[in-house]
Amino acid sequence: MSDLLEVEGLTAGYHGVPVLHGIDLRVPAGTICAVLGANGAGKTTLLRALSGLIRPSTGRIAFDGADLGDLATERLVRRGIGHVPEGRGVIAELTVEENLMLGGAWRLGWAGVWGAARAGLRRDVAEVYQLFPPLAARRRQPGHQLSGGERQMLALGRALVGRPRLLLLDEPSLGLAPRVVAQTMALLRQLCEQTRLTVLLVEQNVRSALSIADQGVVMSLGRVVAAGDARRLADDADLRHAYLGF
Amino acid sequence: MDRFLFLTVDGLTHGAVYSAFALALVLIWRGTRIVNFAQGVLAVATSYLAYTVTGRSGSYWLGFLAALLAGLVLGAVVERLVMHRVAGAPPLNAVIVALGLVLVVQGVLGMIYGNQYLPFPAPFDRSAMTVGGVPLVSRFDLFVFGTVVLLMIVLALLFTRTAIGLRMRAAAFAPSVARLLGVRVGRMLTLGWALAALVGALAGMLVIPTGLGLHPTAMDTVFVSAFTAVVVGGLDSPAGAVVGGMLVGLVLSYVAGYLGAGTAPLAVLALLVVVLLVRPAGLFSGPQARRV
Ligand SMILES: Nc1ncnc2c1ncn2[C@@H]1O[C@H](COP(=O)(O)OP(=O)(O)OP(=O)(O)O)[C@@H](O)[C@H]1O
Ligand SMILES: [Mg+2]
Numbered sequence: 001m002s003d004l005l006e007v008e009g010l011t012a013g014y015h016g017v018p019v020l021h022g023i024d025l026r027v028p029a030g031t032i033c034a035v036l037g038a039n040g041a042g043k044t045t046l047l048r049a050l051s052g053l054i055r056p057s058t059g060r061i062a063f064d065g066a067d068l069g070d071l072a073t074e075r076l077v078r079r080g081i082g083h084v085p086e087g088r089g090v091i092a093e094l095t096v097e098e099n100l101m102l103g104g105a106w107r108l109g110w111a112g113v114w115g116a117a118r119a120g121l122r123r124d125v126a127e128v129y130q131l132f133p134p135l136a137a138r139r140r141q142p143g144h145q146l147s148g149g150e151r152q153m154l155a156l157g158r159a160l161v162g163r164p165r166l167l168l169l170d171e172p173s174l175g176l177a178p179r180v181v182a183q184t185m186a187l188l189r190q191l192c193e194q195t196r197l198t199v200l201l202v203e204q205n206v207r208s209a210l211s212i213a214d215q216g217v218v219m220s221l222g223r224v225v226a227a228g229d230a231r232r233l234a235d236d237a238d239l240r241h242a243y244l245g246f
Numbered sequence: 247m248d249r250f251l252f253l254t255v256d257g258l259t260h261g262a263v264y265s266a267f268a269l270a271l272v273l274i275w276r277g278t279r280i281v282n283f284a285q286g287v288l289a290v291a292t293s294y295l296a297y298t299v300t301g302r303s304g305s306y307w308l309g310f311l312a313a314l315l316a317g318l319v320l321g322a323v324v325e326r327l328v329m330h331r332v333a334g335a336p337p338l339n340a341v342i343v344a345l346g347l348v349l350v351v352q353g354v355l356g357m358i359y360g361n362q363y364l365p366f367p368a369p370f371d372r373s374a375m376t377v378g379g380v381p382l383v384s385r386f387d388l389f390v391f392g393t394v395v396l397l398m399i400v401l402a403l404l405f406t407r408t409a410i411g412l413r414m415r416a417a418a419f420a421p422s423v424a425r426l427l428g429v430r431v432g433r434m435l436t437l438g439w440a441l442a443a444l445v446g447a448l449a450g451m452l453v454i455p456t457g458l459g460l461h462p463t464a465m466d467t468v469f470v471s472a473f474t475a476v477v478v479g480g481l482d483s484p485a486g487a488v489v490g491g492m493l494v495g496l497v498l499s500y501v502a503g504y505l506g507a508g509t510a511p512l513a514v515l516a517l518l519v520v521v522l523l524v525r526p527a528g529l530f531s532g533p534q535a536r537r538v
Contacts, residue, residue, distance in 0.1 A: 051426065053422075053425075053426070072425075073425045073426060074425055074428050074429065074430050074431075077426070077427065077428035078428060083426050085423070085426060089420070089422075089423035089426065091416055091419050091420045091423055091424075092419070092420075093415070093419045094412075094415065094416065094419065098412055098415075101409070101412060102412055102413070102416050102424075102427050102429070103427055105409045105412055105413050105416075105427070105428070105429070106413075106427065106428030106429065108409040118409070158427070162427065162428065
């Protein structure tokens with residue numbers, strides 16, 4: 001099976017101080033990989049390195065067989081890497097609809113300012129409204145008027161409008177009601193099966209993450225300390241006790 | 247009463263230009279948190295180009311077009327070559343660099359064109375047409391109004407109805423999030439400067455024919471008025487810039503008309519001080535939207 005994402009010996013950090021130490025990771029296309037670990041383990045840093053927000057000092061990241069090298073974040077988006085950051089990144093001053101349109105605005109380029117090219121984008125936005133009806137009711141409201149859960153829906157929906165092949169999600173369940181968490185997880189699973197979307201899912205909500213993931217990695221102090229089949233990780237009592245706290 | 251009407255129209259005409267110029271300041275402020283102190287001198291430079299092109303070709307409108315295009319290019323060049331380097335540095339750096347740019351450009355223009363006032367033609371008759379027996383508004387005034395209104399409509403459509411405008415706003419509000427959504431933030435900033443300089447160039451073409459003529463410092467007082475306008479309206483608010491510009495235009499016109507031309511600059515300063523004391527964020531800055 002071909003791996004959509006291959007990470008080898010990735011070392012990265014902030015201001016020359018490494019936070020990640022030699023991370024290895026392989027994620028097959030169309031699967032969900034849960035990234036677990038305590039606060040400060042380096043999960044967010046890993047996602048930031050994958051989407052080009054920070055530059056790895058050593059190591060290799062390959063996406064769909066091609067080395068990503070030094071590609072800037074904007075270019076990685078065009079390759080198909082979508083990143084929903086920690087804290088969601090809803091733009092407070094833009095309306096819900098504008099936030100959603102922005103998710104796919106890069107596809108329009110310089111042309112398509114009017115009319116036809118926008119129609120495709122509008123269709124994608126309409127699909128998001130179907131997935132998350134509460135957003136449709138608030139399409140003209142500015143982002144800062146949304147509740148936490150609505151922001152989460154907006155951030156996820158906005159990423160989907162960009163039609164990513166790899167979706168990096170940083171704690172999407174944070175602050176959501178259990179029922180909405182379950183719905184979100186089910187939706188991710190469905191997207192993977194129907195559209196071969198690949199997801200790297202950072203979660204504190206270990207149980208629900210492992211329940212939909214195909215595989216998982218557990219990080220501690222910037223290293224991968226366990227990796228494998230999601231069900232096996234969930235059943236490993238020692239691992240749960242040492243790193244996952246349940 | 248006739249005099250009041252006349253002063254009102256005159257104030258609004260100048261105010262329209264201040265609004266446009268203020269809008270250019272807001273454009274750059276929103277994208278970069280820089281007050282572009284070089285904006286006046288850039289508009290002067292493009293007006294000199296228009297002067298040359300019009301002189302050579304005999305066509306006012308060719309010069310007009312050249313000024314707008316030059317504004318677009320000049321704005322982009324200044325951002326790429328100069329202001330880009332002070333982005334992220336302490337704010338004072340950008341101010342000092344911009345003021346340096348003012349001195350350099352004024353010096354160069356003085357060397358090329360000399361430091362005397364050059365006559366700068368208006369494309370339309372500047373004598374007032376009588377409305378109901380009262381000399382009120384000239385064809386040129388109408389041209390100024392029409393152009394500024396058109397400009398505002400075009401800018402509003404650009405920012406609210408087009409994908410490029412959406413990306414520019416996103417880049418200004420939340421650059422790091424915008425980048426994650428594929429927006430080329432650097433390009434949007436360059437485009438913002440180009441647009442602002444184009445608007446500035448347009449304002450120059452509208453206001454210089456109403457003054458003493460073309461001179462390296464011809465836009466200095468316009469800059470001060472527009473700066474007051476954005477302080478009045480709030481640096482973040484395009485609508486505030488428009489209203490602020492009109493307000494400053496009216497105040498200047500009434501004060502100069504009733505108290506004598508010499509007092510007008512003082513009135514602008516007084517307005518500036520009062521607004522800063524009463525509402526430092528500007529009259530039109532809404533409740534600060536919290537970033538998440
Ligand atoms: N911008 C930054 N500058 C410097 N150090 C940082 C920065 N962001 C994170 N770190 C450090 O990197 C380490 C890993 O942080 P990271 O945010 O990747 O952890 P995490 O696994 O996402 O934690 P959490 O579960 O709390 O979100 C921490 O020790 C943190 O202090
Ligand atoms: Mg984190």
